[in-house]
Amino acid sequence: MDTVSKAITANTATANGGVRGGVRGGVRGGVRGGVNLPALRGHNDALVLHLLRGAGPSGLGRSELAERTGLTPQAVSKITARLRGEGLVAEAGRGASTGGKPRTLLRLVPEARCAVGAHIDRDELRVVRVDLAGRVTADWREPLDFGAGPGVVLDAVADAVVRAFAHPESGAGPSPVLGVGIAAPGPLDWRTGVLGRVTGFPEWEGFPLREELAGRLGVAVVLDKDTNAGVGAADGGGDFGASVYLHVGTGLGAGLRLNGEVYRGVRSAAGEFGHQVLMLDGPVCRCGGRGCVEVLCLDAVARGDLAEAARVLGEAAANLVALLDVDRVVLGGRVVEAAAGVFVEGVAGALAGRGAVATVALAGRGVAEGAAELVLGPFFGRPA
């Protein structure tokens, strides 16, 4: 097992509440553990890779890396030499001189590794293959009947992912795969990878999707709610901001990204947005409550009053922005996509003066990209 496979496997194990030590990015993360030299090295390696990823193809000089990491230039030289040896980093020409020897620029080699992301939706499967820079190098799309149950769906997903494994990178052959990220309808337990009671699909309750797929595919698999993958994709680069992804489809859901990390809550249940009460003693919702955003918003959609639906969504979003001091609100889902302008305008209106901007998610494969980011994130040192 090479270093990278070990890293992602161990990281996944960490996500599972287990092992630590000796992994790239092993210092930060949920488990409050001790740090030894391999963990230290993994952290610094991942940090440098992360900075180079952010710099793009033009790259960064060693001295800039030193300044931004707080390490000495000599330490950066050693770290980058290591990473060049692994093929993850390459030289990218020289920068402009600032009065002395011009710096040698370094860049991430995006083709060195790749990740696969899959979005299991209620009626469709989307799979993407992305390189280390997060760029989509191939994508697939096919109909899927989520209600057909675990057996059928698992076959379809496994087939599509294996196809993605074999897909050649631009020019050369396929890169080593870091792992597979899966986005599925919630609720589900992110730590164990077991599905919960998905509304309308009781046959999935308790199904260990992550474990089953990992067994079939033989690589690390990370499973998360589609809304969490969505918020990860919508704002992949930001280090510390807070953003919210609001999904309006058959229901309303939210993905939260706080301090630059997806927030999942103590039971993986965070982001329950649809049943926020917005009108005390209002109309009865299918959840049994009264005056939930979902019933107010979707009823308005059903009546054809999109402006009212957007206003309701905006008010709920404003609550969320005020409570969590959020930067960005990203809207997505089929209802929004069908009338993006109306919804963005309505939400932006409610958010006026609160310091947050409303945008609309790129339709289609965004959630699948976010699923791939579930794998890339830990590789670049984000807490698993």
Next chain:
Amino acid sequence: MDTVSKAITANTATANGGVRGGVRGGVRGGVRGGVNLPALRGHNDALVLHLLRGAGPSGLGRSELAERTGLTPQAVSKITARLRGEGLVAEAGRGASTGGKPRTLLRLVPEARCAVGAHIDRDELRVVRVDLAGRVTADWREPLDFGAGPGVVLDAVADAVVRAFAHPESGAGPSPVLGVGIAAPGPLDWRTGVLGRVTGFPEWEGFPLREELAGRLGVAVVLDKDTNAGVGAADGGGDFGASVYLHVGTGLGAGLRLNGEVYRGVRSAAGEFGHQVLMLDGPVCRCGGRGCVEVLCLDAVARGDLAEAARVLGEAAANLVALLDVDRVVLGGRVVEAAAGVFVEGVAGALAGRGAVATVALAGRGVAEGAAELVLGPFFGRPA
């Protein structure tokens, strides 16, 4: 400057967005930086101290520390030897044998250092001195007119804190002070320590409270909103839970604790709870909005309808619990304290079946204790 002063000063500097490296607990934290050997050592030291703090006076064996940190027993021996040399850790007898040599227990020495916390309320000042275990070793209370402005208030706070500095620990003399934590009415910028526009007290806007106090006192000062200090105190021990502190006083505010850490948002403005809209197009609130929790709840209180106030508060709390997947809701503030039973019952009712419990905060000095915890937290490796 001794190691500890250096640690807390540097940690405070980190809170301020600046320096890193060579500090206790230097590995985790907001700034995503490189890790060198001193930072690694600081992290492991802080981690061991944290575990010993949680174990209380009975202490922990070296092998348990090894297991819980993931480090080797030998590494733990070296670390604890260092900490014993600094007087922070001491032996605490022997544990029961499990078939071999019984383990030598180690415990935190709470008197080795101390911290001071101050709660600046609108009409009262409370100051506590706490030891490393978080126990209050002395507290003071005096009337304060926050509206008298920065000059008068600063004098009063500085006097009270200096008095706390000199207070002898039980038995021996005063312990070295790690720093001072200040809780003040929000809004304020936690990173810079500058106050914002506090409702009803325009003369405080833009006042650099943290800097001014640090200059006068000559020690590290951390400033945070009273609600953030409140949530820190309410659940000081928990490592990973999520809890919310809801304060009902002249207004409604919330402190959020997510993944075991106080969440402050991108502009230090998180926890804006009072103006969550709970009744679309409801009664007009002083904030200009309509149907905010604050106007609904406080109007009910004014009418003497505490049950309705509690119900409204409960519904808003339920929104928050659902959205953030929170463990615990802690209620505080004078309105709650005046009728704790009614409010706990009302909120607990709304929370039924959501997996969160409602409790009431210890009245009085709780926020000041939380302020002291702002200083202790970084010492034990919590992100500053």
Next chain:
DNA sequence: CTACTTTGGCAACAGCGTTGCTTAAGTGCA
């Protein structure tokens, strides 16, 4: 052509946790 500045590698070093081994201090059984 001659300073001067900046970059970045080489070599020696200090300090971290780890490994291998030894000693200490108990339990359990004959």
Next chain:
DNA sequence: TGCACTTAAGCAACGCTGTTGCCAAAGTAG
């Protein structure tokens, strides 16, 4: 009482990390 076994914990040597001191390389500025 004696012996084997188990667990705890320290000593010494070690490997590997980033750091420091030094020097060569490669530009700019006059």
